[in-house]
Amino acid sequence: MSKEKLNYEFCEKLVQDFEDVVKEPIIGKSSVYYTGVDLGTACVVLTVLDENYKPVAGNYRYADVVRDGMVVDYIGAINIVKELKQELEEKLDTELIYAAVAIPPGTEGLDSGAVKNVVQAAGFELTNVIDEPTAANKVLKIKDGAVVDIGGGTTGISILKDGKVVYIADEPTGGTHFSLVISGAYNMPFSEAELYKRNPENYKELLIVLKPVVEKVSSIINEHIKDYNVKEISLVGGTSCLTGIEKIIEKQTGIPTYKPQNPMFVTPLGIALSCTQESI
Structure with missing residues (x-):
């Protein structure tokens, strides 16, 4: 079994x-339910x-309530989380009480209160x-290496x-910057560029267009890991x-770089795994 497979089996x-379960929820008699709330730049x-x-x-919904890791539409964010919560409660026929949330690393004093x-x-x-x-690594279970969470607005790094x-x-570089480049390259509105970016059928051609931005992300990673003996990089977000994003980053950093089959849900699941029954 390959090292990559061993890392990502769980x-x-x-x-x-x-x-x-997003497609078909499991309705049962659990004594408690733990919810993870991921307020992403592009998706809640x-x-x-x-x-x-x-x-x-x-449940998830694409939204524009967070930018560069910060809540910019407070009421809009509340309404989306509330609506998603109610939809899930109706499907499960129960009340969801406990939740955990995540923030970009190093932003505790800036925006954790709003979140x-x-x-x-x-x-x-x-x-x-x-x-x-750190939430992502609750799912990845990596012992030594770097977890790089490339979200909509920022790139978070944990060693x-x-x-x-x-x-x-x-660092404030992420999917939003990818969309801006696509918007300029294809002369399309930003909202259309966002949708174009999300379509897997466009990934191959977009990799060429977005290579300079991916290289910028690589340089950010290099800057933050230079003082540590990082032997492996895992991408999520x-x-x-x-x-192909992992191949460019691996080439630029010179460090083996992997990612799960679907890196989008790794962090949200890690948030839920950190949920307890004790309020803070």
């Missing part, structure tokens, strides 16, 4: 199980796990606030040694879905 199964994702931390339901308030105003009891790459985070950083 991750791939969890993500596949989640994708299955809710993941629901049962008492054994197994996926039972999920907390959004989750609480939507009707949840907030039990944990975790940084995004792990012996399973513990020893360094975190966040919706922007990492771009086919």
